[in-house]
Amino acid sequence: MFDCLYTVDEELSTRSQPEARPTSRGLDVPPKPRLNCGLAGIKNQGATCYLNALLQTLLFTPEFREYLFRLDETELGKLCSKNASKNKVRIIPLQLQKLFAKLLLSDQQSISTSELTDSFGWVNHEELQQHDVQELNRILFAAIENSLVGTSGRNLIRKLYHGTIVNQIICCQCGRVREREEDFLDLTVTIAGNSSLQDGLHSVFCDVEKMEGKNQYRCENCDKLVDATKGARIRLLPQILTVSLLRFSFDFTKMERYKDTDRISFPLALNMSRYLENPTGQDTEFELFSVVIHRGGAFGGHYHVYIRDIDGLGNWTDPDEEDIRLPTNLSSGEVDFIECQSPVDLIQTLLSMNNRQMTIDKLCSEINKQTGVSWNKRFKKHYGPITKFFEKYSDIFMLDKSNNLITLVSNEKTEHLQPDDKRRSNSPPGDDCAIQEQQIAHVHRDEKHKRAQSTQSALPIDGYHWFDFDDARVQPILEKQLEKQFSGKESAYMLFYRKKSLERPIAAKNNPGYCISDEIISEVLAENDKLEKERQEYETAVNKITVQIHFSGSYCFHDGALQPLPDCCTFIELEFDQRKTIAKFQDCISDVGGELVPENYDLHVMKELPAGLHLYDCISSEFVLKLKDLNVGDGCKIFIWNGRKVQTVSVLAGEHCEPLYLTVIHGESSQFSMGFPKNLTLVEFKMNISELTDIPVDHLTMKRVVIKDGVTKAIALTYQDLKATLKELKMKDGDHVLVEDKLLAK
Structure with a gap:
């Protein structure tokens, strides 16, 4: 019944943590190392935010985590022998151990749960179908309980999470009490009519219902219908108290599901004594440590969870x-x-x-x-x-x-x-x-x-630091943020309280490896070494670029741009790590270039344009910078020259003087194409054209040829444009300019 709930905002939880994917160079990006908080998130498999929130809560429930890790291979078997061993291999607890160990020790920002969900037997994309988190909590606990039957951990769920409620009907005539005892994994509290969690618990376990009139109770002792009272009390509290806030309901008038976003507050410390049948001898003080939050409406949304780091496993910062x-x-x-x-x-x-x-x-x-x-x-x-x-x-x-x-x-x-x-x-x-x-x-x-x-x-003290676990994203939060989850479209849905008397051993503080077997720790550390090697190899590969080193002796400046000389070996290729400095880059150039490299030289980035080759940024003056800090990438052309002339011609460098490839039409059938610096003013351009066409400057008229709506037009360039540059005139590569001798034109 919950197959397609809460899927609208799934992309919000995973947008900042992309899966490893091929780069433009065909390299797989290795998983990122942990952030400064020191805690790992869980990757979303498509619509598994509900599962991720519960798994993080289980991980940060110290008693559950330690009970699980105390189960060794003599009871659980080994994953590596699950297909060969005659003994039963308990895959679910083994996969939980593996996942928890990675979440605690693996140097990754987020961990996949695919192996765990496979151990649940989820097939046909069941993991992509959203469940109600309360429903899943019960399914998850049932799967764990079944997998631990016959081991010392068979009572793990019952010992930590099971409590007992007694339902009572008391006959007002004879006083006889009829009781029915039942176990519970979580207490459910309605939102409507309750402003706080305490109010909700009071209405369930303190208020009584009067059975009278048409609703009288048939007492077996009195053998007739009598007035009676009906109520429920808690008989036994679990160590971990789970409370479900019933925000989702069904409107039978409108025949539609809706989410109750009204305010219901919940305390950080909760005393359960007033809701017990007999509080004597029971520890009734609880502290909040996990809040599962739902963001969205009745038919779509997303789960994440606020968790208190009891053992100080993360690095909390304000x-x-x-x-x-x-x-x-x-x-x-x-x-x-x-x-x-x-x-x-x-x-x-x-x-x-x-x-x-x-x-x-x-x-x-x-x-x-x-x-x-x-x-x-x-x-x-x-x-x-x-x-x-x-x-x-x-x-x-x-x-x-x-x-x-x-x-x-x-x-x-x-x-x-x-x-x-x-x-x-x-x-x-x-x-x-x-x-x-x-x-x-x-x-x-x-x-x-x-x-x-x-x-x-x-600022909170150790053991009271809160973090927001939102799938792959984990970040510290202030305790006061809990109050924002009392109501609204983003609000608390499940609460987890832990008995205050459950003290933690000193050895567990700030120790993510506590109670984990040496074998499991060794496996994770070996994986960390492998990850670090992969990251180093990736960084080396992704930063390795191949550049072309071009020497000025193989070029001439012609038609407004650099042109390679015929029959010359114009460049050599150089592989280089762009994380190294420009000074190291020059050393490598000297090694591969040998006698072709002059004693004193400048290095410029060179790019190919329609007019020819043009020089840009000078990089040889930035010796202490890394090559990646400059405009140099894979396949880049680097030009070596004296910084002034190529052969005997002075050459300007920079974006401001890029050559525009223009075609000049003159005479009855003559034309030529070449590059002109885009910072030339129209006056300078006119003088250049005069020299190239032998038309006196005073006689020269110029028209720009444009095509608009399929019609070719020649627009005169007037004296008003003389101070404008070719760039300001919006000239572009491939443009045509018609020039005439005005005396001959007459």
């Missing part, structure tokens, strides 16, 4: 102090993340990636998309509404309220702050760029210092 990380494309071979220390850095990065200008709505959407956190949730508390933030940083961002547009200011003071800019500032200390950088750095430090002072007293 979420307000965490660096925002903006993921980049792994297949490009670039670094995994651009570190953004503040919203200033983050927004600069996003704007610079989108032509330096975006609407505020689109920018907010990008912030949420790239970081998984909205502006209001992540920054509003410390920086205010986003429009106020832009007004505060008006020297960096220009806000156009009328068009709802934000622009990254284009000046020297902010240019060097763009995280995706491959250039590096060489400004001396004390110039405008350095001053601006220092000012922004001071602002960042001051803001962090103020936040640290305001939150220092409120």
Whole structure:
């Protein structure tokens, strides 16, 4: 009945953690190492967020985790011998052990559950069909119980999670009590009519129903219908108390399912004594440690879970102090993340990636998309509404309220702050760029210092650090965020409480390997070594580029661009690790080039254009930079020359003087094509054409040939255009220019 529930927002949970996939070079990207939190997430198999939330809860239930790991191969068998051994191999607990060990020790950001779901016997894409998380909790426990029959762990689920409820009917006439005892795995509490968990429990276990009138009770002792009272009490509490909040109901009037988003609060500490039949001798104090959350509506959504790290297995940091990380494309071979220390850095990065200008709505959407956190949730508390933030940083961002547009200011003071800019500032200390950088750095430090002072007293102690496990994503949260899950479309659905008296051994603190067998630990560590080797090999492979080294002696400058000389070996290929410095790059060039390499030379990036070859950035002056920091990639052409002339002709380099390949038509049937620098003014262009056609400058007229709506037209270039450059005139490669001698034309 739950086959297609809660699938709308599945993509939200996995968007920032892509599976390993082939890169453009055909390389598989190895799994990422763990983030600073030190905890691993679980990959979503398509619609298994409900399962992932429960598995993380089981993992961070210390008693369940340790009972499971104490079962050795003499009881469970070995996975490697499941097809050959005559003894029973208990696949489910073995796969749970394997998964938990990886979640605790494997150096990966997220772990797959495919082997575990296979052990459940899920076939025909059953894992892609969403279940209700309460239903799955019972199915999962039943599967574990069945798999442990005949082992010392046969009572694991019953010992930890089973409690007892007694239902009572008391005859008002003779006082006879009729009882019916039943086990429970979880207590269910309705939302409607209850403002808190305590209210809900009170209505179930303290309030009594009067059986009178047409609803009288037939007492066997009185042998007639009599008035009676009906109620339920808890007889025995489990060590781990599970509470299900019944947010999903069915409206029989409208004949449709709906989600109750009303508020119901739940405490961090819960005393269950008032709901017990007899609290004497029972430990009734519980502490909250897991909250399974549903986001969405009655027919679609997503589960994630807040968990308290009881044993301190993760590295918790104040979420307000965490660096925002903006993921980049792994297949490009670039670094995994651009570190953004503040919203200033983050927004600069996003704007610079989108032509330096975006609407505020689109920018907010990008912030949420790239970081998984909205502006209001992540920054509003410390920086205010986003429009106020832009007004505060008006020297960096220009806000156009009328068009709802934000622009990254284009000046020297902010240019060097763009995280995706491959250039590096060489400004001396004390110039405008350095001053601006220092000012922004001071602002960042001051803001962090103020936040640290305001939150220092409120920071949680060890054992009370909370994390949000959202499939592959794990991040620290503050305890106060639990209150946001009392109501709404994103709200608590299952609560897990643990007896307060369950003390943890000192050896378990900060020890993810506690109770795990040496054999399992060795397997995971061996896998970590293999992963590290794969990452190193991948980094080496993805950073290995092949460049072409071109020597100036094999070229001439002709028709406005560099052209290779006939019958010359124009280049040699060089393999190089782009993580190494320019200085190392020059050493390699000297080794492979030998006598072809002059004593003093410049290196320029060279690109092929329609007009020929053109030189761009000079890279030989940036000795301490890595090659990957500059505009050099696989297949790039590098030109070696003296920096001034090729053969005897002076050559200009840079994007500003790129040659445009133009065809000049003159006379009755004459034309030629060649490159002209796009920064030439029309006056200079006219003088060049005069020299090439022998038409006196004073006699020369020029017309630009354009084709519009299938009709060819010649538009005169007038004296008003003389100061404009070819670029400003929007000339492009392949354009035709008609030139005439106006005296002959008459």
